[in-house]
Amino acid sequence: MTGRMVFTALALTAALAAPATALQLGDSAPQRDVKMRNVDGRQLSIADVAGSKGTLVIFSCNHCPWVRAWETRIVELGNTYSTRGIGVIAINANDPSSHAEDGFDAMVLRAKQRNYQFPYVVDSGSTVARAFGAERTPEAFLFDASGKLVYHGTIDDNAEDEGAAKQHFLHDALESVASSKPVDIKETKALGCSIKYYGS
Amino acid sequence: MTARRLSWLVPLLALSAAPALQASTGPTLMPGTAADVLQAVRAPGARVVLVNVWATWCIPCREEMPDLLRLRRTYADRGLRLILVSGDFTSDTEQALAFLREQGVDFPTYLKKGSDMEFIDALDPHWSGALPVTLIYDSSGTLRDTIYGKGSYAQFEEKIHTALQ
Numbered sequence: 001m002t003g004r005m006v007f008t009a010l011a012l013t014a015a016l017a018a019p020a021t022a023l024q025l026g027d028s029a030p031q032r033d034v035k036m037r038n039v040d041g042r043q044l045s046i047a048d049v050a051g052s053k054g055t056l057v058i059f060s061c062n063h064c065p066w067v068r069a070w071e072t073r074i075v076e077l078g079n080t081y082s083t084r085g086i087g088v089i090a091i092n093a094n095d096p097s098s099h100a101e102d103g104f105d106a107m108v109l110r111a112k113q114r115n116y117q118f119p120y121v122v123d124s125g126s127t128v129a130r131a132f133g134a135e136r137t138p139e140a141f142l143f144d145a146s147g148k149l150v151y152h153g154t155i156d157d158n159a160e161d162e163g164a165a166k167q168h169f170l171h172d173a174l175e176s177v178a179s180s181k182p183v184d185i186k187e188t189k190a191l192g193c194s195i196k197y198y199g200s
Numbered sequence: 201m202t203a204r205r206l207s208w209l210v211p212l213l214a215l216s217a218a219p220a221l222q223a224s225t226g227p228t229l230m231p232g233t234a235a236d237v238l239q240a241v242r243a244p245g246a247r248v249v250l251v252n253v254w255a256t257w258c259i260p261c262r263e264e265m266p267d268l269l270r271l272r273r274t275y276a277d278r279g280l281r282l283i284l285v286s287g288d289f290t291s292d293t294e295q296a297l298a299f300l301r302e303q304g305v306d307f308p309t310y311l312k313k314g315s316d317m318e319f320i321d322a323l324d325p326h327w328s329g330a331l332p333v334t335l336i337y338d339s340s341g342t343l344r345d346t347i348y349g350k351g352s353y354a355q356f357e358e359k360i361h362t363a364l365q
Contacts (some may be wrong), residue, residue, distance in 0.1 A: 136330035194330035
């Protein structure tokens with residue numbers, strides 16, 4: 001292999017491994033027509049689940065302690081707002097060769113055990129996560145009725161202790177979108193697990 | 201070890217009056233905010249400082265830890281300071297201490313305290329919060345570079361060389 005070929009291969013590997021820059025507020029959801037395998041066996045895209053009031057895309061997985069810490073809250077929010085005109089979809093973009101518990105069968109079990117009443121799909125190849133520029137789990141992207149990103153970030157300000165959380169960022173953003181009102185706090189951050197991209 | 205080289209420990213040791221979480225021997229894990237960490241970064245005596253934020257359940261964090269500790273040993277005489285900050289939940293403190301002990305860590309380290317968002321933005325506004333992360337500061341305490349995700353020995357070493365120039 002020549003030096004140029006090696007360089008090209010390395011560059012391609014890096015391009016595959018690295019996520020794109022994260023979506024900016026006002027952006028539309030990329031890759032919204034990409035079909036992903038849901039835990040019920042259907043092939044669903046973000047466009048398929050979009051709601052009349054808005055759409056919540058949340059990058060999640062099974063193994064991450066932060067997802068587990070927030071999971072009850074995530075499921076409650078998803079189940080509640082999916083009945084209020086918000087389309088909800090949880091996307092697992094992790095390569096299960098990194099964490100076996102992020103495999104499809106474990107996802108099916110998890111969605112059943114935790115009573116997910118919204119799709120939980122596999123982003124095989126991490127294509128959608130890369131297009132979003134998603135980097136961690138859990139990471140939420142909320143789009144309004146016109147399809148524009150109006151909230152990007154975390155669930156609330158205390159993963160470890162729900163009772164001690166003072167700012168309920170995602171709840172408040174969902175409530176605003178469901179009520180067709182502007183979102184107050186639009187961008188937040190929290191520690192989380194890095195997404196284990198396929199090919200990285 | 202000279203007093204100058206020990207001076208960076210002062211901010212960490214000052215915290216020992218706080219409810220420090222200490223194993224019977226070996227490492228200590230003390231609650232620390234971003235301000236505490238940055239105070240340790242800017243304490244005199246280092247030419248380059250690596251701040252690594254890790255967690256016990258984070259496999260890439262565990263994988264890169266031996267390289268970070270090896271770099272600390274190799275470059276200590278050239279002014280490298282390594283500051284470890286665990287992002288574990290407080291309920292996982294014992295596991296974090298056990299991992300540090302297993303790795304042979306025998307110096308004070310931090311357990312992140314306070315708001316995640318304030319912590320993240322104070323260290324690097326471009327950081328999403330995903331672990332691991334390693335931040336490289338120069339002798340003035342200015343952030344020079346960040347490695348998002350798992351770094352290799354060679355990658356860390358290159359950043360150290362650049363900061364030492």
